[in-house]
Amino acid sequence: MKKLFLTLIVAFTIVCGFAQDVEPSNVNYYEIKGKLKNVPDGTVLQLFRFEGERGFFVGTSKVESGEFCFKSTSSGSGVDKLMIGGFMNEGFSLLGTGLWASADDSILVEGEDNMLFTWKVTGGAPENAIWAAYIQKSYKEWKRYEQILLEQKALKSQLGTNEDVVAKFIQLEKESDMLQMRICANDLKIMKHTAVDDIWMERFSNSSLVASQYKDKSCIKGLKRLYNNLTDEQRKHPQAKKAYENLYPQQQELLKAFDGELTDLDGNKHSLSELKGKYILLDFWASGCGPCITALPELALVAEMYKEKLCVVSVNIEPADNWREALKKHPIAWYNWNDSKDGTGIYDLYNANGGGIPLFVLISPNAYIIDKWYGYGDGAITNQLKGKIE
Secondary structure, three states, rough: OOOOOOOOOOOOOOEOOOOOOOOOOOOEEEEEEEEEOOOOOOOOEEEEEEEEEEEEEEEEEEOOEEEEEEEEEEEOOOOOOEEEEEEOOOOOOOEEEEEEEEOOOEEEEEEEOOOOOEEEEEEOOOOOHHHHHHHHHHHHHHHHHHHHHHHHHHHHOOOOHHHHHHHHHHHHHOOOOOOOOHHHHHHHHHHHHOOHHHHHHHHHHHHHHHHHHOHHHHHHHHHHHHOOOOOOHHHHHHHHHHHHHHHHHOOOOOOOOOOEEEEEEOOOOOOHHHHHHEEEEEEEEEEOOHHHHOOHHHHHHHHHHHOEEEEEEEOOOOOHHHHHHHHOOOOOOOEEOOOOOOOOOHHHHHOHHHHOOOOEEOOOOOEEEEEEEEOOOHHHHHHHOOOOOO
């Protein structure tokens, strides 16, 4: 599943239990009350409102005696799409509780643990009942998926070159993939017999992404059938357009990979052509780049996950002395070469648009560029590689 990045913009809210000023009589509110079990008092929950794919921070509420409450103004645009998150708390789900609310709604949220995605939402907008059907259909799968995300988060700090930890992480990743495929199949069963609305479109888009990543032919076939049944107007929906791109990927003319002279720690010269016949993941980095260093454990992971098919090549772009000094703190066990050519090396060929580092480039076994991306976020590399290494 793609990770959710929120643009946090503070909006007005009133949290139950706090002193309130007298508000104008024409302001409409909705109220979200929670009843929780096995969730510690003092747990801080956050409420977000979505406009399209952008998330706006609304406010916080603390759990007291197993209860919480949000009371917020309606955006006035009909039904607000919301999410309750527990990200500020250690050991809480990395996913949030999805819900919908409009003016004067009173909504109840019930949960029995720190796995927010499967908390039960009742009342309020009809979208809550529609979403609940999807959650219930794959309840066990979502529950386990949330647990895996937490287990992987705990393991990432230990990855490094610890083979046992890497093996456990890979095992969890495979289990996560299987769960996502089962959820996709369950969603497809619901979508076949329900009306097309925004939630339907969201699940359709997500399922198409999962099916295309894991090459699930059965789901792809079923999803294509659903797409073919959409009206011309429904196909204009942003999520339908995304689904189409996933289900009917356009063949792009691939560029030939750039090659050049690189140096190892012993001063020996190398080129990428030595690795032809396998996929190559280039990682251009420098010691002063925080995201570059943060990405190293995940690079160790993918080097192990795809060791039969992929060569991970970390290419340092600093002077050799800086590179050697950096490796004392951040050892690299995979291909570890240097490209300090000051504007004439292969880094400059791949970075023609000036995007900076970290820069990742995926190259096919026959030396064509499959993908290129800048920057690093948790799980970004494994997500980028899914469905691209055959």
